[in-house]
Each structure stands twice: as structure tokens, then as C-alpha cells.
Amino acid sequence: MQVESLRELLIAEIRDIYDAEEQIVDELPGIIEKVRSPQLKSALQMHLEETRGQILRLEQVFEKLGEDVEGEKCAGMKGILKEGADAIDDTDEGDVRDAVIIASCQKVEHYEIASYGCVRTWASQLGLNDVAQLLQVTLEEEGNADKKLSQIAESAVNIQAKKVA
Amino acid sequence: MQVESLRELLIAEIRDIYDAEEQIVDELPGIIEKVRSPQLKSALQMHLEETRGQILRLEQVFEKLGEDVEGEKCAGMKGILKEGADAIDDTDEGDVRDAVIIASCQKVEHYEIASYGCVRTWASQLGLNDVAQLLQVTLEEEGNADKKLSQIAESAVNIQAKKVA
Numbered sequence: 001m002q003v004e005s006l007r008e009l010l011i012a013e014i015r016d017i018y019d020a021e022e023q024i025v026d027e028l029p030g031i032i033e034k035v036r037s038p039q040l041k042s043a044l045q046m047h048l049e050e051t052r053g054q055i056l057r058l059e060q061v062f063e064k065l066g067e068d069v070e071g072e073k074c075a076g077m078k079g080i081l082k083e084g085a086d087a088i089d090d091t092d093e094g095d096v097r098d099a100v101i102i103a104s105c106q107k108v109e110h111y112e113i114a115s116y117g118c119v120r121t122w123a124s125q126l127g128l129n130d131v132a133q134l135l136q137v138t139l140e141e142e143g144n145a146d147k148k149l150s151q152i153a154e155s156a157v158n159i160q161a162k163k164v165a
Numbered sequence: 166m167q168v169e170s171l172r173e174l175l176i177a178e179i180r181d182i183y184d185a186e187e188q189i190v191d192e193l194p195g196i197i198e199k200v201r202s203p204q205l206k207s208a209l210q211m212h213l214e215e216t217r218g219q220i221l222r223l224e225q226v227f228e229k230l231g232e233d234v235e236g237e238k239c240a241g242m243k244g245i246l247k248e249g250a251d252a253i254d255d256t257d258e259g260d261v262r263d264a265v266i267i268a269s270c271q272k273v274e275h276y277e278i279a280s281y282g283c284v285r286t287w288a289s290q291l292g293l294n295d296v297a298q299l300l301q302v303t304l305e306e307e308g309n310a311d312k313k314l315s316q317i318a319e320s321a322v323n324i325q326a327k328k329v330a
Contacts, residue, residue, distance in 0.1 A: 002257070096168060103283040118271065153286055
């Protein structure tokens with residue numbers, strides 16, 4: 001389908017990120033099972049719940065736009081999650097695997113930060129302020145999730161990994 | 166190959182981002198040709214040159230680590246670039262396509278921000294301060310490239326796209 005207006009582009013990108021969020025909800029529980037650090041496990045469990053809320057928020061966005069709730073296959077997230085799964089498989093349970101999991105989840109977060117940043121800006125430029133506000137809430141959650149992962153990486157998890165380096 | 170230490174993980178991720186940078190250098194010229202906005206074209210041309218410098222910087226990192234200069238297929242970047250190429254194909258030349266190109270390039274930048282942030286932290290935790298410093302320089306370049314794209318998105322390109330929304 002040709003995308004000819006900023007509104008159509010907004011809808012296409014919302015469909016992309018909706019599929020991306022669904023991929024995350026499918027994959028994250030399996031990743032969480034492989035985490036050793038209780039702090040990291042708890043942060044990812046919290047983010048899984050947050051992600052479910054973000055999906056509901058996107059459903060509100062579809063409704064406000066008068067569009068069907070429907071994703072469009074997100075190749076970017078598929079590649080990021082495949083790379084993460086392979087990298088996790090290359091490690092045994094422990095601090096190094098936890099460091100891989102943090103890196104993989106930060107790639108996921110950053111994909112979302114880029115995507116939500118764009119759709120928030122486009123919605124705002126189209127004067128769809130209520131849509132822009134919903135997307136801004138999620139954008140801030142993704143930014144906070146990324147910061148939390150950086151904090152964990154810089155403290156416990158990787159310092160322990162260093163011990164066995 | 167099993168990754169058992171933080172140093173091995175650092176090398177694996179450096180190989181991943183080296184391949185990612187090479188993919189970008191292959192794809193970006195074709196993307197730049199499809200841009201209409203002179204401001205966006207010039208920003209991406211500058212970033213292409215910067216990316217070539219980042220590849221040289223990674224080669225210095227390999228040397229400092231005593232490792233062969235060799236990439237490892239980066240599935241994440243492949244997915245992001247494929248998604249971008251498909252989205253660009255769905256548009257005709259003009260403001261909406263320029264907005265798609267910005268979004269796609271910001272996803273590329275954010276992948277790199279996540280990856281360079283991790284390897285910088287790991288190098289630093291391993292006491293490899295000269296490696297960490299090289300990676301920090303690139304991390305800052307990627308952050309600035311992303312901010313520049315946001316500025317362009319928030320000013321000329323998308324405002325014009327709005328006119329035809």
C-alpha cells in the first residue's frame with residue numbers, strides 16, 4: 001500500500017510498533033527465565049507488565065484514529081529479538097548472560113524510543129494532541145526502562161561479570 | 166562459539182557493531198539519493214562520512230584488543246535496514262518519504278546508541294580505558310546524529326509533510 005500523507009505514515013508506524021510490542025510480550029517471559037540477577041529479573045518483570053499497558057495504550061490510539069486494531073509485521077524488532085536469542089544461547093546462565101540480556105533489552109528499548117519519538121512528533125504536527133500525549137507517556141516509560149537497565153549494567157551485574165573475565 | 170567472559174562478550178559485540186556499520190555504509194548512499202530535503206541530504210552525507218570514521222575507530226579497537234578485524238553478521242541491523250527499505254518503497258519522493266527516511270535512520274542510530282553504550286561500559290569495567298574512550302567518541306557522534314535528525318523532523322521536513330496530510 002502506498003503511504004501518501006503524514007497521517008497514513010503515522011498509522012503505518014503505529015501498526016509497526018504494535019506488532020513490535022506484541023513480539024516483545026511473546027519473547028520477554030522466556031528471556032526473564034534465563035536471568036540470574038534478582039534485580040534484573042524484577043526490572044524485566046516490571047517492564048513486561050508495562051509493555052502490556054503500552055499495548056492497551058496503542059489500542060486507544062487506534063480507536064482515536066478510527067482505525068482497526070491491527071499490527072503490521074515489524075522486521076526491525078524481529079531482527080533485534082533474533083539477534084538477542086542467538087547471543088543468549090551462546091552463554092551459560094550467570095553474569096555474562098545477564099550482561100547479554102541487558103544489551104539485548106536495551107536494543108529493544110532503543111528501537112522503541114526511536115519509533116515512539118517519531119509517531120509522537122507526527123501526531124503532534126497533525127494536531128492530534130490526545131494521541132501525541134498517549135504516545136509521549138509510553139516514550140517516557142521506554143526511556144526510564146532503558147535508564148534502569150543502564151544502572152543495573154553499571155552496578156551489580158557487570159561488576160560480577162568482570163570477576164570471571 | 167560459547168561466550169564465557171566479559172572480554173569475550175565485548176569482542177563478540179564489537180564484531181556485531183562492526184558488521185552493522187558496514188551494512189550502513191552499503192545502504193546509506195542509496196537512501197541519500199531518495200531524499201528531497203537539502204538539509205536532510207546534507208546531514209545524512211555528513212553522517213555517512215562519520216560512519217566511515219567509526220569503522221576505522223573500530224579497527225583501532227580490534228588492534229588494541231589484539232583481535233583480527235572481522236565482523237559477525239548483525240541480524241538486528243539487517244532487520245532495521247530491511248524495514249526501512251520497505252517503508253521507503255511504500256512512498257514517493259517528497260516530504261512523507263523524507264519523514265520515513267528520518268524515522269528509519271533514527272532506528273539505526275538508536276540501535277548503535279544501545280550497542281556502543283554497552284561495549285563502552287564493558288570496556289571500562291574491564292579496565293580497557295583506551296578502548297572505552299574510542300567507543301565513547303563514537304557513542305557521542307551517534308547521539309548527536311540522532312539529535313540532528315530529531316531537529317530536522319521537528320522543523321522543515323514534517324511541517325511540509327503536514328501540508329499534504
